Amino acid sequence: MYQAKAYSAASPKSPLASATIPRREPSESDVQIDILFCGICHSDLHQVRNEWSGFMPTVYPCVPGHEIVGRVTSVGSAVTRFKQGDLAAVGCLVDSDGTCSECRAGLEQFCPNATLTYNSPDKHLGGVTYGGYSESIVVDERFVLRVPSNLDLAGAAPLLCAGITTYSPMRHWGVTKGKKVGVVGIGGLGHMAVKIARALGAHVVAFTTSPNKKDDALRLGADEVVVSRNANEMQKHAGSFDFILDAVAADHDINAYINLLRRDGNITLVGAPEKPLAVAAFGLIFGRRSLSGSPIGGIAETQEMLDFCGEHDITADVEVIPIQKVNEAYERLLRSDVKYRFSIDMATLKS
Ligand code: NAP
Ligand code: ZN
Numbered sequence: 575m576y577q578a579k580a581y582s583a584a585s586p587k588s589p590l591a592s593a594t595i596p597r598r599e600p601s602e603s604d605v606q607i608d609i610l611f612c613g614i615c616h617s618d619l620h621q622v623r624n625e626w627s628g629f630m631p632t633v634y635p636c637v638p639g640h641e642i643v644g645r646v647t648s649v650g651s652a653v654t655r656f657k658q659g660d661l662a663a664v665g666c667l668v669d670s671d672g673t674c675s676e677c678r679a680g681l682e683q684f685c686p687n688a689t690l691t692y693n694s695p696d697k698h699l700g701g702v703t704y705g706g707y708s709e710s711i712v713v714d715e716r717f718v719l720r721v722p723s724n725l726d727l728a729g730a731a732p733l734l735c736a737g738i739t740t741y742s743p744m745r746h747w748g749v750t751k752g753k754k755v756g757v758v759g760i761g762g763l764g765h766m767a768v769k770i771a772r773a774l775g776a777h778v779v780a781f782t783t784s785p786n787k788k789d790d791a792l793r794l795g796a797d798e799v800v801v802s803r804n805a806n807e808m809q810k811h812a813g814s815f816d817f818i819l820d821a822v823a824a825d826h827d828i829n830a831y832i833n834l835l836r837r838d839g840n841i842t843l844v845g846a847p848e849k850p851l852a853v854a855a856f857g858l859i860f861g862r863r864s865l866s867g868s869p870i871g872g873i874a875e876t877q878e879m880l881d882f883c884g885e886h887d888i889t890a891d892v893e894v895i896p897i898q899k900v901n902e903a904y905e906r907l908l909r910s911d912v913k914y915r916f917s918i919d920m921a922t923l924k925s
Pocket of ligand 2: 615616617618640735736
């Protein structure tokens with residue numbers, strides 16, 4: 575075991591602050607990574623503030639961060655795919671049982687024994703796992719991803735959660751050329767969804783509550799932008815969407831979007847607001863529409879997404895911040911004041 579510098583929260587009400595955390599020495603199948611950039615996901619904020627207490631209560635101290643890119647500093651003797659000096663990435667998962675039907679299907683995100691990158695029981699050291707707001711991490715090779723060499727690293731980090739969480743349901747629900755796709759909430763996830771849906775060939779409509787994001791949404795790849803507080807603009811799209819991805823982090827009226835789906839259309843929730851959303855049954859009944867959810871993605875699909883982003887030159891639009899600004903960044907995230915993902919330059923942890 576060794577000690578690593580990190581930023582952690584001591585309680586739901588305390589700010590993130592400098593701390594030291596234990597990391598295991600790499601075992602034969604482990605990769606040790608010096609973290610270069612870590613994205614700030616809205617899930618980090620939900621978890622740090624224990625907003626998912628009913629479902630995933632937070633264990634303190636909490637070190638968030640699951641959008642990790644870095645450089646390999648050492649590998650165990652059985653590691654074959656990475657060597658010292660390679661670029662490497664880690665997302666939301668660091669382990670799973672490898673034997674259940676979900677793991678055998680390459681869907682580790684559904685493994686009942688999956689270990690999340692932070693706030694999951696740590697089978698090596700006891701306590702819980704600690705995430706990427708830290709100088710280094712040690713992860714089993716099976717959960718370490720390759721970063722295409724053409725991608726900017728600060729902008730590639732958010733692909734590890736925002737990228738895969740939007741790519742996976744779009745692939746599952748058949749987003750391809752000719753499909754009409756809506757993206758609700760142009761934040762970290764939403765702006766990635768716009769870029770990816772565009773690259774998949776869809777006709778993309780961005781829905782935003784922020785009129786000042788209109789020009790950006792077009793630049794990101796949307797064909798049309800709707801300011802969702804404008805009922806007339808919404809009505810023009812009634813009954814027309816094949817698929818809508820809802821990436822909103824707060825309470826909102828989902829029925830307004832269900833009514834925009836065509837027959838058999840699907841709306842998938844990836845946003846995870848603190849409070850339940852109210853759903854009107856008739857919106858789903860008429861039109862046989864469906865409402866579903868989707869968590870992150872499996873490891874093979876995450877690599878597929880990274881390679882897809884490499885081919886299409888897709889990264890997140892990031893504002894790079896020093897770790898010392900992380901609490902300010904959380905407040906700005908709550909005000910939707912980020913274009914469009916904060917990426918922490920982890921070298922600043924050493925200063
Ligand atoms: P984010 O950057 O804060 O983006 C959320 C966006 O939602 C905002 O930019 C804003 O977009 C919109 N929004 C915020 N408040 C709103 C309100 N009151 N009414 C309507 N729209 C509002 O967050 P994120 O990191 O993209 O994460 C989004 C959600 O996905 C979070 O709940 C997060 O926990 C969840 N998540 C889920 C998974 C998964 O596996 N399913 C993975 C990662 C994250 P506009 O300004 O355009 O309206
Ligand atoms: Zn995330």
